[in-house]
Amino acid sequence: MAPLHLTFACGDYDRTRALAEGTVRADGIDLTYLRLPVEETFFRMLRHREFEVAEMSLSSYVVSLREDPAPFVALPVFTSRMFRHGSLYVHADSGVEKPEDLRGKLVGTPEYQLTACVWMRGVLGDRHGVPFDSVRYVTGGQETAGRIEKAGLDLPASVRISRIPEDATLSAMLAAGEIDALCTPRVPSPFAAGDPRVRRLFPDVVAAEKEYWAATGIFPIMHVVVIRRDVYEQHRWVAQSLYKALVAARDAAYDSLYDTSALRFMLPWLTPQLEEARALLGRDYWSYGLADHRNREALAAFLRYHHEQGLSRRRWEPEELFAAESLEAAVI
Structure with a gap:
């Protein structure tokens, strides 16, 4: 069977670069990675549904859930996290x-x-x-x-x-x-x-x-990855396939960031800053999924804020945001 061709619009991140360069591949998927500014990606996906898969603002995604049916299904992949x-x-x-x-x-x-x-x-x-x-x-x-x-x-x-x-x-x-x-x-x-x-x-x-x-104990979550609902409904397997590949790409970035043979980014104290971040936030400080209770707590806090500030009609629970296939994995 020929691989499914999908277009993924996302920022130019170390944690997704292996997918963009093809050194990590999603099972069964021929992925075209479009490096776009976040504002352009969000606007084009929300207004015109141009991409099969895209990075999306967490807030915009939660706002979109009030549509029936909701136009997107998210993966618990946090392409952007940042204290604000x-x-x-x-x-x-x-x-x-x-x-x-x-x-x-x-x-x-x-x-x-x-x-x-x-x-x-x-x-x-x-x-x-x-x-x-x-x-x-x-x-x-x-x-x-x-x-x-x-x-x-x-x-x-x-x-x-x-x-x-x-x-x-x-x-x-x-x-x-x-x-x-x-x-x-x-x-x-x-x-x-x-x-x-x-x-x-x-x-x-x-x-x-x-x-x-x-x-x-909250490291704020900014962005998630979404699949357009029509693609997800037709090919439910893409959620797990994309999630596994995005985790593998992030893990590759973890490894390269701690390569001290030469600085990967133009930050003079990159290595000690990385070591400090690990000491404060834990080695898997950029974790995906909901198995890490800190992600669940961060999302619960955000969803409370979103509802209190009038942006969502009800208070969503973290598990309700994501494709079920991306929250479970086979046990070997």
Whole structure:
């Protein structure tokens, strides 16, 4: 039987590179790997269903579950994980010196449903006394005017949210002091350029994130891998096949990252930083699946935040998100 041809749209990651290069292959699948920016992948998959398999924002995926039938089925493969305390930026004259000062302020975000921002609204509420509905939100393009939400939202009245002017950008508004703060996955251009008017809310991001890990044991999950439902329903076996291959690709990245013969990435202290991460988070710090209770706890926290913030009509359980075939394996 000829292999099934599937197109997989995903970022250019060390943990998926073996699939992109063909050194790891999924059983029975001829895979075309498209390296695309995450925003493009998400937009094209959510709006036009262009790919059979794609990386997807965890929040966007959970939003999509309200459709009947849901258009995608996820695998518990977390192509992006990241502590997000560094995603909060403030204007120097906003009066925001600590997280609690955000109450009553005007906060920009490219999209309300962005996974990074769901996480940080939840963290601010749980740990800093800033309920998600205690601030006002504006949405729009960060660096280019005109960005819109990828998925239609039906938010509760308690969420005070509006769009910025069509010709404005969030980065420029933050630098000018027209908004007090910005929550965004990408570094805003004024901060990257060293503009003194813009700074991070948490001045020592690493310390804040290590403290969060110590208190919660959560390494936030940002993205999952989804299969288009029509493909999954016709070929149920692809879930297990893709999951096994993605695990193998990640394991290859683990091994190459700890090759000290030459630095794989342009980070001078890559090796000691890797060793510190393993000491703090465990050797399998980028684990997939739900067998690791920490993944289950991270997902449960996110799903609670997602529901509380008005993005999902009910609170999903972690097991409900994923193809059953990807949660079980044959015992030999």
